[in-house]
Amino acid sequence: MNTTAPAAPDIVCEGLVRIFTVADIEVQALQGLDLLVERGELVALVGASGSGKSTLLSILSALDAPTAGRASVAGRDLPSLSTRERVTYRREVVGFVWQQTARNLLPYLSALENVQLARAIGGDRSRPERAGELLDLVGVAEHADKRPAELSGGQQQRVAVAVALANDPRVLLADEPTGDLDEHTSVEVLQTFEAVNRELGTTALIVTHDPAVSEHVQRTVQIRDGRTSTEVLRWTHTDDEGREHAMAEEFAVLDRVGRMQLPTDYMDRLSLRDRVRLRLEDDHVGVWPGDRAAAPAEAPAEAPTVPAGGEPAAGETRRSRRERAHGEEQNDD
Ligand SMILES: Nc1ncnc2c1ncn2[C@@H]1O[C@H](COP(=O)(O)OP(=O)(O)OP(=O)(O)O)[C@@H](O)[C@H]1O
Numbered sequence: 565m566n567t568t569a570p571a572a573p574d575i576v577c578e579g580l581v582r583i584f585t586v587a588d589i590e591v592q593a594l595q596g597l598d599l600l601v602e603r604g605e606l607v608a609l610v611g612a613s614g615s616g617k618s619t620l621l622s623i624l625s626a627l628d629a630p631t632a633g634r635a636s637v638a639g640r641d642l643p644s645l646s647t648r649e650r651v652t653y654r655r656e657v658v659g660f661v662w663q664q665t666a667r668n669l670l671p672y673l674s675a676l677e678n679v680q681l682a683r684a685i686g687g688d689r690s691r692p693e694r695a696g697e698l699l700d701l702v703g704v705a706e707h708a709d710k711r712p713a714e715l716s717g718g719q720q721q722r723v724a725v726a727v728a729l730a731n732d733p734r735v736l737l738a739d740e741p742t743g744d745l746d747e748h749t750s751v752e753v754l755q756t757f758e759a760v761n762r763e764l765g766t767t768a769l770i771v772t773h774d775p776a777v778s779e780h781v782q783r784t785v786q787i788r789d790g791r792t793s794t795e796v797l798r799w800t801h802t803d804d805e806g807r808e809h810a811m812a813e814e815f816a817v818l819d820r821v822g823r824m825q826l827p828t829d830y831m832d833r834l835s836l837r838d839r840v841r842l843r844l845e846d847d848h849v850g851v852w853p854g855d856r857a858a859a860p861a862e863a864p865a866e867a868p869t870v871p872a873g874g875e876p877a878a879g880e881t882r883r884s885r886r887e888r889a890h891g892e893e894q895n896d897d
């Protein structure tokens with residue numbers, strides 16, 4: 565066996581399509597979405613209302629099935645699961661945290677009993693102390709005996725994370741877990757996801773509108789019109805004097821067949837629409853408005869074409885501003 569082979573990603577979505585039909589009108593909630601989340605990654609999914617975030621999470625939690633495309637989690641091909649396998653999948657492989665605290669916890673049970681019940685449903689009767697350990701991990705051990713109504717919104721969501729972890733899932737999915745919380749409490753809940761990811765190595769995908777989320781994750785994926793459009797990667801750079809700098813770089817997402825989305829502000833600024841001129845340069849691809857009137861000033865002299873696998877002609881190099889892939893120093897400490 566080849567032990568050096570990299571672990572397969574925990575979440576794989578390829579060309580995911582979900583069409584809802586309501587009163588003969590079709591809504592394309594997902595339009596060929598691609599997403600890979602590696603094992604042990606903590607990723608945020610952000611995007612405008614209606615962009616398809618909850619639709620994606622419903623599919624990943626096996627509550628809904630895609631119209632087309634591939635979705636697999638922890639090596640399980642979701643559309644092909646039987647009803648029985650789906651139940652096992654939802655109990656053992658994934659854990660969920662929803663926005664509404666009432667959907668996560670049973671109101672008449674204490675925090676500890678909520679976690680214990682989730683473990684009992686999962687069938688794990690070993691290590692009765694595990695429920696308490698999980699409450700400790702999410703920072704609410706001292707509230708173990710309180711019912712949800714006796715806890716703050718942030719504390720309830722942290723208990724919800726413990727419930728989601730009750731059966732040691734490989735993957736944690738959260739849909740707007742901080743949506744009902746104020747700014748300060750949201751940060752505490754996001755720190756809880758960070759702690760869980762760090763301590764247990766659980767892969768996590770958090771859907772959110774919360775602008776603060778990007779500081780708590782390694783990667784933020786933007787979803788636009790049912791497709792992933794850009795990603796921001798974060799890492800720490802140590803300079804020659806040993807000082808650590810938080811770095812971030814934004815990338816456009818390119819799918820397998822070469823499709824990508826131009827940011828709308830770029831399209832607006834350069835009036836890019838319908839058709840654009842593309843030109844292969846030595847180290848980048850140039851995009852110009854397709855408008856004939858704009859051609860003499862900005863576009864290459866001869867009508868540019870995209871050669872099918874061809875090399876750029878001699879002398880074609882033209883520097884362009886590197887606006888998109890820009891390294892940005894976030895702070896100095
Ligand atoms: N069950 C459904 N039936 C019909 N249309 C639906 C259904 N669920 C979602 N949609 C539509 O699909 C699109 C994507 O919805 P979705 O709920 O995934 O968006 P979202 O990104 O989660 O938005 P929000 O940030 O507001 O929660 C929307 O146009 C929505 O109206």
Ligand SMILES: [Mg+2]
Pocket residue numbers: 617618619
């Ligand atoms: Mg939603």
